[in-house]
Amino acid sequence: MNRDPLAGLVVIDLTRILSGPFCTMILADFGARVIKIESPEKGDDARMIGPFIKGQSAYFMSVNRGKQSVTLNLKAPEGRNLLKELMAGADILVENYRPGTMEKWGLDYEKVRALNPRLIYASVSGFGQGGPYAKLPAYDIVVQGLSGLMSITGPEGGAPTRVGTSIGDIVPALFTTIGIMMALFHRSLSGEGQRLDIAMLDGLVAILENAIARYQVNQEIPEPIGNRHPSITPFDSFVVRDGHIIVAVGNSKLFEDLCRVLEIPEVAKDIRFKENVDRHENEKQLKSLLEQALSGYTQAEALTRLGQAGIPCAPINTIDRVVEDPQVLARQMVVEMEHPIAGILKLAGIPIKMSGTPGSIKKPAPILGQDTEQVLKELLGKTQEDIEGLRRNHIIG
Secondary structure, three states: OOOOOOOOOEEEEEOOOOHHHHHHHHHHHOOOEEEEEEOOOOOOHHHHOOOEEOOEEHHHHHHOOOOEEEEOOOOOHHHHHHHHHHHHOOOEEEEOOOOOHHHHOOOOHHHHHHHOOOOEEEEEEOOOOOOOOOOOOOOHHHHHHHOOOHHHOOOOOOOOOOOOOOHHHHHHHHHHHHHHHHHHHHHHHHOOOOEEEEEHHHHHHHOOOHHHHHHHHHOOOOOOOOOOOOOOOOEEEEEEOOEEEEEEOOOHHHHHHHHHHOOOHHHHHOHHHOOHHHHHHOHHHHHHHHHHHHOOOOHHHHHHHHHHOOOOEEEOOOHHHHOOOHHHHHOOOEEEEEEOOOEEEEEEOOOOOOOOOOOOOOOOOOOOOOOHHHHHHHHHOOOHHHHHHHHHOOOOO
């Protein structure tokens, strides 16, 4: 029995770069057959983004594992007709073209729905299918800036700062995946597919949480405050003898324990630091006292003492340490896979752990067009002669 929860589902993947491919990667990890449609000339733009291993993009390979690559010339009517044939038998379509592109090709939702009313048709774009910004181009940094996320990120008093990973792409990818799961459940009850409209900007506004709450309550515009929490203290990075550590104290009992471990019980009794609201109002004074107490410890010594007392703490790992971290490895969050050209790759693992239907990384990212013949034969019944004709006419690569 196949234990992949999405086994049997066919996904047409019309996505490029990151937001859409990250979504369809999750679907592939859990058993869906993901057919990635690429242009015959160069494929997904991400194939040209470094770093490269033996000419293969590590960036592309990191988010396109487990998929099949089919090349189709969508500028040609014959290519679009083949795509329509694939859509007619698919369960899910994910596309991240600029709004209006699918309509221009005659592949908009209403037309595709007439072919396949059970299809779940997910569109991911910078600003969504409607609104004054709908037709504007967008990348991660554009929506990080526009959403306000950069205005609350960075050192206190410093310039607005981009979050260090492409969260503007990855958050909408996760929302798209959630939306597809809900649409599948609805379809299981009603038999009907539907359109999903996911915007990168919407995704980042949705996760602003505390910043919007603070503005609503006091009308003060949040600004960058470094590593500390905007409403919980002490909850920050702290200097020790040989670097920095993270200490996160979420309640007064933990604060008393922290002061006891650091041998500064008088600080816990200080009226300025009695409750969280007091500690937060006097954050700078408290941080100075805590760093003075921590200054005698190395990072390892401080983390050992705090950890043994049950106080949430951590080093600030560099990426080389993350990929060798025992907890990360125990959870299989860095895994190895062999690519036919690039060789052994290390990839991020699957973060969703399921007891009954666990996902798995099925195979590496495909070489451009490697599955074209197989898919056209299996799903559309094309003959070898048909395929050679399509190749001669530059419909496939």
